[in-house]
Amino acid sequence: MVSSDPSIWIMAFFTIAITSLAFRDNPLAKIAEHAFLAAQAGHYVTMAWRNINKIGLEPLSKGSIIMLIPMLFGVALYTRYSKKYIWVSRYPTAMMVGIGTGVTVRGFVEFQFTQQIIDTFKPLNSFNNIFFVFAVVICLLYFVFSLTPQNPSIQKPLSYISTVGRYLMMFALGAAMANTLTQRVGQYAGRIMFLLYDWLGLG
């Protein structure tokens, strides 16, 4: 049975309106697009204010004077809109970049570098492991640009390795691309489910 809930109808309208953009640009799609952006912006501002209130203003009102420092840094960011005082905004920016980099880097080397290298050294006791090590070596060789032997008898085999490396990377990129498509289908299928089950009551 078709839903009698007005909010469901509004959601269904916006779902269909934004879907129509896939076929052709039209006023309904524009309305949906602008409504979405406006709602997003409103939500972001609300969440930001809530955050400032909870983390900054509330402790400040309870006597935590130290909260003035980060709040002043936050306000200083807006001086970038003044040509005269833009230099002030560089201090909070530098602080944010510095803290962000420090926090990220402390785990980065182990997480994305050493642990991954360690895991590459697999025992060659299964087809999967052998193929894995082979693919890693071949793909790495593809990126060895400094090795340009003059001897044609070496150049030819190297070019084969390079080709195999390129194909292996293409397989990986193809898998990533296929997964991207699958994800988009999954995301949109959620809206189709909503239209069929919640709006039209066909489920």
Place this chain on the structure above:
Amino acid sequence: MDEKNTIWHKLQNIPREILYILLIISMIIPLLYPLGLPLPISAQTKSLYDSLNTLKEEDVILQFVDWGAGSISIHQPGCVAVTYQAISYGAKFVYLSTNTEGPLMYERMVTEDLQSIFDKYGYEYGEDYVFLGYVAGAETALAAIASNIRTAYSDDYYGTPIDDIPLMQNVRNYADYDMIVTYTMGSPESFVRQFNTQYGVVTHVHCGEMMTPNLLPFWASGQITGLLNGAFGAAELEVLIKRPGNAVKLTDVYSFSNILVFVFLAMGNIGFILTRKER
């Protein structure tokens, strides 16, 4: 026949409107008439399932509700399935978010799915689960949550001071988190860096399908313990916990639409190959 108007040329230039309509039809049919195609369980999902089965009573799970409206169909079933399995072992839940849409997604999930599960197991808000809300700062916030959650949150989403929440009395830092699960379309690497690499906390990731190939090396190396591959992963978990839900319904949609896309890809490529000589 015009040389540029052969069937092979047409195959390469099918109007997108037709493709979209066929794609939408291919999604509608399996949703109305489910086929129940078999669903093989991946090793990544099995790892998460096995890890959930090691939970003990009073263990604390941090669940990062970091998805947005665009991926409700992917992440909500995953989070519900994880909660359902973990709750049967008596685990406690701390829900939180580093995405501004997180609070909306959490409340929707509770209304639609979780409240009935909490009621069934007699779970009380504050005693057995809590929602701390959104915190800004991305990876910096994660570092703060890992080292001392009170530096990131002073109260829960509904304004109750964190020290007045019974569940949070013994939850302070990484040593108190038995596992974390992040549901995100963004960058789950930061969660692994801050929780697993730094402190060795068991870290599970439920990501969108497009992130999975990038994350598989981290699962293979054990840095990510369980990895749910989008709605497929959620569906696999629903099958494992014997509670099929919306994610399982989506798997037929995937199969149908992927076959359609594959057919069109093949047709376009055949057309391209057969007309290559003309170029």
